[in-house]
Amino acid sequence: MSGISHDLRTPLSTIQGYGDMMESLPDQWRREEMRIMGSTIREKGDYMLDLISDFSMIHQLKQGYSIMEFQEMDLVELARSSVLKYVNDATMSEYQFHYVGEERPLLIQADETWLQRLMDNLLSNAVKHNPPGLTVTVSIARINGKACIRVIDNGKGMDEETLHHLFNRYYRGTNTEESTVGSGFGMSIAKTIVEAHGGEIQVQSKVWQGTKIEILLPC
Numbered sequence: 250m251s252g253i254s255h256d257l258r259t260p261l262s263t264i265q266g267y268g269d270m271m272e273s274l275p276d277q278w279r280r281e282e283m284r285i286m287g288s289t290i291r292e293k294g295d296y297m298l299d300l301i302s303d304f305s306m307i308h309q310l311k312q313g314y315s316i317m318e319f320q321e322m323d324l325v326e327l328a329r330s331s332v333l334k335y336v337n338d339a340t341m342s343e344y345q346f347h348y349v350g351e352e353r354p355l356l357i358q359a360d361e362t363w364l365q366r367l368m369d370n371l372l373s374n375a376v377k378h379n380p381p382g383l384t385v386t387v388s389i390a391r392i393n394g395k396a397c398i399r400v401i402d403n404g405k406g407m408d409e410e411t412l413h414h415l416f417n418r419y420y421r422g423t424n425t426e427e428s429t430v431g432s433g434f435g436m437s438i439a440k441t442i443v444e445a446h447g448g449e450i451q452v453q454s455k456v457w458q459g460t461k462i463e464i465l466l467p468c
Contacts, residue, residue, distance in 0.1 A: 261297065324364075344381065346372070348386075417437065449464070
């Protein structure tokens with residue numbers, strides 16, 4: 250809660266400051282200045298909404314299996330559709346997304362809604378923490394009787410300290426700019442979703458050598 254309060258305070262102060270400026274001297278600002286103010290207020294508001302959404306998700310996941318609805322689903326189709334959503338997103342034109350690997354259906358017992366959130370979480374995290382030009386490759390495979398999801402990017406990677414604390418809730422990382430990237434919940438949410446499905450998650454990364462996330466789920 251301390252971390253969340255701190256992160257909400259910074260964008261909220263910006264919104265309040267711009268609001269005061271626009272209210273007190275509305276005729277002083279040029280159209281372009283007003284556009285920049287409005288854009289900044291929207292971005293800060295979006296960030297705050299994402300933070301609150303992540304916090305709500307963590308709260309739900311603490312309830313464990315009680316919120317999960319397991320049914321048979323095709324993991325390959327889920328992964329392909331997740332990648333396609335980012336490929337077709339005009340705001341992601343500076344990033345490349347690819348699906349490779351298994352083409353035949355790979356059926357598992359899972360909560361499709363939460364696995365979709367997992368995929369969105371992993372793909373959006375890759376974008377949040379890397380500059381334009383990034384390539385993200387998603388693959389699905391069968392390994393030793395288990396379903397394997399791999400998400401690999403060629404981004405700036407992580408140092409050993411960040412990697413060591415990656416799954417700790419609200420650890421922001423030593424190379425994360427405060428109040429500009431993520432809420433610090435991302436990989437904690439991913440790990441909780443995976444474990445609720447009886448799976449495992451591992452991350453390999455080195456600075457400027459990209460990141461590889463591997464998830465194993467029961468078939």
